[in-house]
Amino acid sequence: MSADVSLGAARPSVGVHDLLIVGAGFAGMYMLHRARGLGLDATVLEAGDDVGGTWYWNRYPGARCDIESFEYSYAFDEALQQEWVWTERYAPQAEILRYAQHVADRFGLRRDIRFRTRVVSAHYDAAAQRWNVGTEAGDTLQARWVVMATGCLSAARVPELPGAADFRGRQLHTGRWPHEPVSFAGQRVGVIGTGSSGIQAIPVIAREAAQLVVFQRTPGYSLPAFNRPLPREALDEVKRDYPALRKRARESMAGVAGYPVPTRSAFDVDEAERDRIYETHWRAGRTSIGRSFTDLLTDAEANRTAADFVRAKIRASVADPGLAETLLPRHAIATKRVCLDSGYYETYNRDNVRLVDLRRTPIERLTPDGIRIAGEDIALDAIVYATGYDAMTGALLAMDIRGRDGLALREAWQAGPRTQLGLMTAGFPNLFFVTGPGSPSVLSNVIVCIEQHVDWIAGLLRALRSRGAGVVEPTLEAQDAWVAHVNALAARTLYMDADSWYLGANVPGKPRVFMPYVGGVGPYRRLCDQIAADGYPGFRFSAAGAPTELSADPSAVPPAVPPAVPPAVP
Template identity: 60%
Template sequence: MTDDQGTPAGGRPGELDAIVVGAGFAGLYMLHRLRGLGLRVRVFERGDGVGGTWYWNRYPGARCDVDSIDYSFSFDEDLQQEWVWTERFARQDEILRYAEHVADRFGLRADIRLGTTVTAATWDDRAGSWEVATDRGDLCRARWCIMATGALSAPKDPEFEGLESFRGVWYQTGRWPQEGVRLAGRRVGVIGTGSTGIQLITEIAPQVAHLDVFQRTPNFSVPQGNRPLDPGYQERVKTDYPRGREDARSSRNGVMRTLDFPEPGHGVRPIQSAEPAPRDDPEAMRSELERRWAFGGANIVTTAYADVIVHPDTNAVVADFVRDKIRATVHDQAVAEALLPHDHPIATKRICADSGYYATFNRDNVTLVDLRRTPIETIVPEGIRTTERTHPLDVIVFATGFDAMTGALLAMDLRGRDGVRLRECWAAGPQTYLGLAIAGFPNLFTITGPASPSVLSNVITSIEQHVDWIAGCIAHARDRGVSEVEATPEAQERWMEHVAALADGTLFPRADSWYMGANVPGKPRVMLPYVGGVGTYRDVCDEVAAASYEGFALDGRVAAAAAAVTPPPPR
């Protein structure tokens, strides 16, 4: 807790037990758990409110692609019973209200410093603590430093020649103005057709005078199937939460089995399975895909068969099914063909979910600009000039994505032992142990960091697991008088080899995706998240903790057999 001036109660100014960077869902829960351990904590958040990605991404159409009843905390029974969601997939404003409710319900705001960006964090070997600096002149010390910076929190800045000459206005979806933007009746151009762009385009098309969609790479999108949540259904889920949450924690993607969508029994097989999962005949397969298409949801179609992400033949069946749906929806077949993804297997890029995206291109006021055929040459005062013509615009919206998983961490001047910069350590790609810790950076933890399930999971399930593990590790150290906890280089190397080997056994490396870091020029091309699944990953983390934090040096003492850490194969 802090006094009115933000000074830790019972301590000198700037002295804390723990510093948390970020006040999204990860930072809020981390603060709650650390308070429960009796620690003095401060959270620094660059936004002027809590909520993380749901504070910043206010663009029209912003909506979660995980079912609302799943996308919520499970750590407090009263909290999960009292909150009532209005839709199957909640909008940004509803999720933000939920985050604010959590902050208020548990009295978390007193220890959160809003509008404050952490610019540097440096490990002081002599003091055995972290020194954290902010853009507001704060200089704080704490034994523990936890990065709750989020996997998708560093938007890519637009890099287009001539942008400064544009006479209209331009925006980024990841930095959308709180007061909103007037788009009705204006000529709007959207660059980017990933998940964000698809949501935005579908939402604004009916209200703008004309919409030019500048597509660099076609993406697969499936119907979201959003609808108001039936109170009776929501009550049944809440009654079944104990089983459902446990089911989610042991699942591949961290979500509960949907009660109103009975599964036909296609079992989950190991991700590295050499043989395809048993498949129906072509007619039965199409019938199953049709059933899932009608129900809707980002991952419903692509999880029809467990080997979609492993075996090209199964993947092609699902991809062709979606391509046929696009052709059947878009009236102009030349436009339809331009919208068809052919450069990556389905689900190797983040699958998108929409509320009528492809039908949008049947509108008279919407034009698809295929940048592979007519690339952008420059932005000019009156709009965007491609190799074919100039598109007159009043507004340009950049939906160009994020420097995922590493961008927010590398934006800080983060230095470990001997002043070594994280940017130097990660020059060839991120290196972590379990996605939780980094060799050479004692007492530093990363929530849903690189080499953890993170963006391949329901992130709140993964956040809770990480926060609970970190809190347990800190409590373990405190109870045993341990002042420093650090991942060993050997354990980190073995974990990264395991992460890479699993990824290489899938189709993910065949796509130039942000999962692979391919969307950022110069970024090392490595698979950033762990593909082995939430349940398997949780088991590994639990085993590490049970073995006295195997793979970590505690005050320089390495737990027995740390160098021999070999994660089990995924289930």
């Protein structure tokens, strides 16, 4: 980024940096790249021993992206996007990890990444205007600014089941999968959970294991991916159109150029036409069915037409009618994550696969030899937890983060996360979140949001230098206005009726607050751009090295209410 002016002064001594970045996934790597362009001394702290974030940790069987690979990629460098060759429509984990490693090598990022370094604390020193960041190894690093690039789905959640310590077989979590190959050949395997990772892993494990028992609490909607090799000529055609494709993605609701833009209500057409449209989305191999019509996420009756269509498809895929009914989701479609699969429902037609409905027969305990349900002992050699994550806030609150006057982030977010634009929280100066709660993040193609957030943070750091400032934080008034806006938009949708991880419903005791921003990627970007163009109203700036306030504008830009239709869940 040669156009960026240098923000760095003389190089700090060892352990003191301009910027510390926590996490070396796609967000952390791009933040490091932009920080270098700003002339900053920046270091990334990463718990793993390589880059990749989600795609470093999630190596379970069948793991792959559910955004088409040529869209689930960086757009910031034209040469990068032209030179990389994707081999499948939906890239598998190993290929995405290779892509992340290629980016790290191509831009020489590794020299500023400290691997095997887990951050456990971050405390703000107001007098020094610095953050003291502590690691699990006992080291302390200092920085003026800290960017949390910890990921929305990185804090793996393992349910606390009685007897877990007694089980003699192997226990694995999809989000913390071993790096060495895992063989289930000839084994009796139990999979607990049927969310995205479970839906991807179950068909693969079923083909290898002697017996597979799936423990399902809440069924979800999944559509066929129709994954296939990506011919070079098709990829070349995409690359020729990349500028227009990236522009459509940035301006879209879900950050996906390939998703259609609905213009009609579900009731503007008759049933036959409606089903024809749903069939088109089904055969497209995308999760875009929730964007078929303008009112699917705001009108329960309209939503039911799409949900019934998918439920009919599930019934047609499963030979046993009773089993099919157990697999049918009952919540409104797209109010929880819609998944893509490769033969998920058909897997239940196999003789070696059994489904256990945990709502009828809950797990009583793990035994040395398996799992006990309703008095029945199910013998297992291995248990796979596909139980998801403490989403969006889990990785942040696992650290002891303390801001001004020792305020703990856990205390500030006691009733749910509170941010300005999902980027910062009042009382925590110079601390930034990438795709944090209050931003589109998990309701979108997250790489589009990552690049927008990192670019916006980089612009704010430039604004700091131009003002002669060293400290920035949002005002409480602006933050309260944004939180109210986020909540008001969510309240207009069916999202609030579902017990989803968007609401934190999968974590006992977690405040039930809808965490992502439903207003859409394009409208959100325009709001952020307007705030920057107006000189960052709603943010308070302080001079470097001075406790007195340099400038402040307590007013927030009143957000223009985006369209009533929120984006579909990718």
